[in-house]
Amino acid sequence: MHIVTAKEMYDTDRYAMEEMGLQGHLLMENAGRAVATAIKDQVSEEDQILILVGKGNNGGDGFVIARTLLQQGYSVEVLQIPNDEEVQGDARTHREIYEAFGYGYRRFDSVDSLATLSSRKTVIIDCLLGIGVKGPLRSPYDEIVPHVNQLDAKVISVDLPSGVPADEGVSFEGAIQADYTVVIQYPKTSAFLQHTAPYYGDWKAVDIGLPDHLLRGRNKGCSVWTKSDVVASLPEREPFSHKGSHGKGLVIGGSIQMPGSVTMTSRAALRAGAGLLTVATVSKVISILASSVTEATFIPLEEQEGRISSVEGIEFGYDGVAIGMGMGRHREGKELLEKVLKLSESPVLIDADGLYALKGYLSEVKSRSYPTIITPHPGEMAHLLDVSIPELLEKPFHYSRQFASRYGVHVVLKGAFTLVTTPDEKQWVHTTGNVGLAKGGSGDVLAGMLLAMVMQPQTVELALNNGVWLHGSTADLLTEQAHSTYDLLATDLIDGLSKTYRTI
Ligand SMILES: NC(=O)C1=CN([C@@H]2O[C@H](COP(=O)(O)OP(=O)(O)OC[C@H]3O[C@@H](n4cnc5c(N)ncnc54)[C@H](OP(=O)(O)O)[C@@H]3O)[C@@H](O)[C@H]2O)[C@@H](O)CC1
Numbered sequence: 001m002h003i004v005t006a007k008e009m010y011d012t013d014r015y016a017m018e019e020m021g022l023q024g025h026l027l028m029e030n031a032g033r034a035v036a037t038a039i040k041d042q043v044s045e046e047d048q049i050l051i052l053v054g055k056g057n058n059g060g061d062g063f064v065i066a067r068t069l070l071q072q073g074y075s076v077e078v079l080q081i082p083n084d085e086e087v088q089g090d091a092r093t094h095r096e097i098y099e100a101f102g103y104g105y106r107r108f109d110s111v112d113s114l115a116t117l118s119s120r121k122t123v124i125i126d127c128l129l130g131i132g133v134k135g136p137l138r139s140p141y142d143e144i145v146p147h148v149n150q151l152d153a154k155v156i157s158v159d160l161p162s163g164v165p166a167d168e169g170v171s172f173e174g175a176i177q178a179d180y181t182v183v184i185q186y187p188k189t190s191a192f193l194q195h196t197a198p199y200y201g202d203w204k205a206v207d208i209g210l211p212d213h214l215l216r217g218r219n220k221g222c223s224v225w226t227k228s229d230v231v232a233s234l235p236e237r238e239p240f241s242h243k244g245s246h247g248k249g250l251v252i253g254g255s256i257q258m259p260g261s262v263t264m265t266s267r268a269a270l271r272a273g274a275g276l277l278t279v280a281t282v283s284k285v286i287s288i289l290a291s292s293v294t295e296a297t298f299i300p301l302e303e304q305e306g307r308i309s310s311v312e313g314i315e316f317g318y319d320g321v322a323i324g325m326g327m328g329r330h331r332e333g334k335e336l337l338e339k340v341l342k343l344s345e346s347p348v349l350i351d352a353d354g355l356y357a358l359k360g361y362l363s364e365v366k367s368r369s370y371p372t373i374i375t376p377h378p379g380e381m382a383h384l385l386d387v388s389i390p391e392l393l394e395k396p397f398h399y400s401r402q403f404a405s406r407y408g409v410h411v412v413l414k415g416a417f418t419l420v421t422t423p424d425e426k427q428w429v430h431t432t433g434n435v436g437l438a439k440g441g442s443g444d445v446l447a448g449m450l451l452a453m454v455m456q457p458q459t460v461e462l463a464l465n466n467g468v469w470l471h472g473s474t475a476d477l478l479t480e481q482a483h484s485t486y487d488l489l490a491t492d493l494i495d496g497l498s499k500t501y502r503t504i
């Protein structure tokens, strides 16, 4: 599923109109009818519905929705916010069609009369503003929106909750808090941002018949990675393959203070499908994890105060390397990482403390001939970028693209909507996973799963997307079936992965 910016949406509309002959009023008819069908799943014939219509094409959708629902016997009233003359173009055409069917509408005059009208309604359909919103709500929307937000009625927004901008990095003041949003054709970026997504409530996208030629042809676009993508791309295991064909991986990390993370990464890598796994860490950690990672082999590394001080002793001939988890933040970290990046002739995944070491070495990363993958959470990413966490979260798509292309790395920015970005600026958003993952160890498990994935016969971008999907879906499956978001542990994900594999 494509994710679009407001500009991409307008370009697609224009393309449909100018190149394909799908005129604007036809698109609006398609949109209104598709939205009405989706709304029917959310309301009953007993509901008293009020449709709020703004001056732009989002309002125009409202007239089509109203006509469609009225024709099907629903109780609907329409309140048009602007004056009659202000409604122009396709929206006006559809108001005229609506009237030609013999249906009437009210005109907004004051919030008091809106209060009287809305007090009898059980459902409000928000067609006030769509992707054309600019800046903070102006009068009278700045009074209408807070009024709607304090009603008990169910609020269903059309395309996006009015007031919320489509794009990232756009400030806004006040917006409809929807219970449900019916998105027109493609979700907009704001459906995947931490500060705007909650306004949408649950959402669903409806097809209005737009051609996707333009979006399929974009080389820097963004999409949602779905189960069907996983099913289509996860390599099947060849019947005559052997353990070497499934990847020989190396995990470097752990310290006496943090032996657990490297244990989880290693077990997750094995469970996710790595053929052979070696763990390079300090001797004391090996004695701790040997019994829980029985399938692995070990390389004891030189240590100082319980931390790895040298990678001497590792012969680099692996299909993939993960470094950083539980390693600790110390001066030698940078030298260790630098050596690993220079000597590994395979993808290197850098996580956790490895990311702190990376900061001093960024400029050289781009010259690597093999893929480099970073898996930061927002705090680590903000640190790498020298911006604050709120600044990063305002524009995670922008910052990830900028960083990935500048340093030639694959970025897996972890969060409620984990975002995968390639060095050539392609992006995928993940909607699997839940708040049960907000716990120590989840990231270590993800690193292990990703390590296993990059060693399978698939491109790095497929590997990362499939790995993130497996991780998030396992959390979803476990919290649906056996666990809650309170008790879910990172180690449960390792054991639960087999369940997810069996669903695909
Ligand atoms: N063919 C198509 O394109 C299709 C489009 N479709 C639908 O159209 C929607 C996009 O339509 P759109 O471009 O007319 O924008 P939309 O948001 O409805 O209105 C913008 C107007 O609102 C105003 N306004 C702006 N900011 C404001 C503020 N802060 N506070 C107050 N007022 C503000 C501003 O007017 P102004 O006051 O500046 O004169 C501006 O003119 C899209 O989301 C989808 O639902 C579908 O039907 C499929 C076919």
Ligand SMILES: [K+]
Pocket: 058, 126, 127, 128, 129, 130, 157, 158, 159, 160, 161, 162
């Ligand atoms: K809306």
